[in-house]
Amino acid sequence: MAIKAPRGTFDILPDRAVLWNRVEAAARKIFQLYGYGEIRTPIFENAELFTASIGETTDIVEKEMYLFQKGRETYALRPEATASVVRAYIQHNLHKTRLFQKLYYIGPMFRAERPQAGRYRQFHQIGVEAIGSIDPLLDAECILMAAALFEELGVGGYTITLNTLGGDESRGRYRDALRRYLLQQTSALCENCRERIERNVFRALDCKEPGCREVTRKGPNIHEHLSDADRESFHTLTTTLEDAGIPYEVDRFLVRGLDYYTGVVYEFLHRELGAQNAICAGGRYDHLVADRGGPDVGATGFALGMERVVLIISQEVKDPRTPQFFLVNVGDETRPEVFKLLEQLRRHGVAAEMDHEGRSTKAQMRVANKLGVPFVAVIGPDEVASRVIRIKDMETAEEKSATFDTIVQVLTQTLKAYEQESPDSRP
Ligand code: HAM
Numbered sequence: 001m002a003i004k005a006p007r008g009t010f011d012i013l014p015d016r017a018v019l020w021n022r023v024e025a026a027a028r029k030i031f032q033l034y035g036y037g038e039i040r041t042p043i044f045e046n047a048e049l050f051t052a053s054i055g056e057t058t059d060i061v062e063k064e065m066y067l068f069q070k071g072r073e074t075y076a077l078r079p080e081a082t083a084s085v086v087r088a089y090i091q092h093n094l095h096k097t098r099l100f101q102k103l104y105y106i107g108p109m110f111r112a113e114r115p116q117a118g119r120y121r122q123f124h125q126i127g128v129e130a131i132g133s134i135d136p137l138l139d140a141e142c143i144l145m146a147a148a149l150f151e152e153l154g155v156g157g158y159t160i161t162l163n164t165l166g167g168d169e170s171r172g173r174y175r176d177a178l179r180r181y182l183l184q185q186t187s188a189l190c191e192n193c194r195e196r197i198e199r200n201v202f203r204a205l206d207c208k209e210p211g212c213r214e215v216t217r218k219g220p221n222i223h224e225h226l227s228d229a230d231r232e233s234f235h236t237l238t239t240t241l242e243d244a245g246i247p248y249e250v251d252r253f254l255v256r257g258l259d260y261y262t263g264v265v266y267e268f269l270h271r272e273l274g275a276q277n278a279i280c281a282g283g284r285y286d287h288l289v290a291d292r293g294g295p296d297v298g299a300t301g302f303a304l305g306m307e308r309v310v311l312i313i314s315q316e317v318k319d320p321r322t323p324q325f326f327l328v329n330v331g332d333e334t335r336p337e338v339f340k341l342l343e344q345l346r347r348h349g350v351a352a353e354m355d356h357e358g359r360s361t362k363a364q365m366r367v368a369n370k371l372g373v374p375f376v377a378v379i380g381p382d383e384v385a386s387r388v389i390r391i392k393d394m395e396t397a398e399e400k401s402a403t404f405d406t407i408v409q410v411l412t413q414t415l416k417a418y419e420q421e422s423p424d425s426r427p
Helices: 014-033 047-054 059-064 082-091 136-153 168-183 191-199 201-206 210-217 228-243 306-316 332-347 361-371 381-386 407-421
Strands: 044-046 067-070 073-077 101-110 122-131 158-164 264-270 278-284 299-305 325-329 352-354 375-379 388-393 399-403
Touching: 014 101, 014 122, 014 136, 014 306, 044 047, 044 082, 047 059, 047 073, 047 082, 082 101, 082 122, 082 299, 122 136, 122 306, 136 158, 136 228, 136 264, 136 278, 136 299, 136 306, 158 228, 168 191, 168 201, 191 201, 201 210, 228 264, 264 299, 278 306, 299 306, 325 332, 325 361, 332 352, 332 375, 332 381, 332 407, 361 375, 375 381, 375 407, 381 388, 388 407, 399 407
Parallel strands: 325 352, 325 375
Antiparallel strands: 044 073, 067 073, 101 122, 122 299, 158 264, 264 278, 278 299, 375 388, 388 399
């Protein structure tokens, strides 16, 4: 049996790589506008970094980390990068040069989840972290920046769901209230949620079991337990989003699966993605830096799932290898001339192609047609002798003459006009 890529992983082949590059290029462009600089961290870290940061009782730490031992150390392939970025911020004393740092990253993450459409074991995130401030305008900035990126990519059809988990005081009060309430309802809860009451009570809020949902829907509401400062912070965020014309919904049951969150949390949910519909998610984590041994500073950020974003934009895009021009050769003896012309054109920025599979003239035309190549020319012994060829527009069947010496000029002009006319159908 031939060896295949591991379950939940995949290869990115050239026709798809262009989409990945497009997403990355758009992200770099937008992040630069907002003043975020790139950081690259290792894809594995000491496992303890993630256990301590993400939380011992989270699904990621309990079930999904890829762990391996080398010598006395236990390492984990990174399941996410917020913990790594915070580790780097502290390790390199970034706060000493400038307390407030805006960083972004692009790269693979690893979680041993059950693979399904939109959920993989090696997946890719683009993420940002603004470390060193508790300013709620930065939460707004992150959300606006993600929205700007989606706009740049032409991705619509999503909703932004917001919640706040409150600062320490509010969260403590709410935790107690929720525990008290759930302890009176244990018979209606699933086994997981009964366990969660002590271990991680907020996770009961996003349990999918109908019985648990019914109970939590009638239970205490975080927004009624917020301190004045937390309420004000959340208000600043929501009014800033409103002023910027970004629609959102508040979902008081949104809690997220990582323990480091402290205040606002959010998800961008796409309506066409089915069960795995979160394309971007994040929030505030004001204790993580201090907990890892750094200064006591606030931080906020998000990560988007590249696979899911690529899936959305893939519908509209053509294979980038579709040539702009195909030179059909008649008979083997014309091939060297054809090849020379192609090379000239490519050097002048025209994506030009010929047949390399020994096809007949007719079959070559069929291939060009199937590929959707907009312009084609045929070169036989007559054309080689006269050094004149006719460039055919495959859509209108119009023809234009060019000599071997003017072909670059004629074709670049023709392509320019063509692209101006039909920018969306450009190969
Ligand atoms: P997360 O919600 O675990 O947050 O992941 C963020 C995004 O990564 C998800 O919304 C989804 O698009 C994508 N994603 C997660 N798991 C998978 C998977 N198995 N397959 C495909 N895509 C996936 C974080 O990771 C936080 N570090 C985000 C953050 C940054 N919070 C603050 N700063």
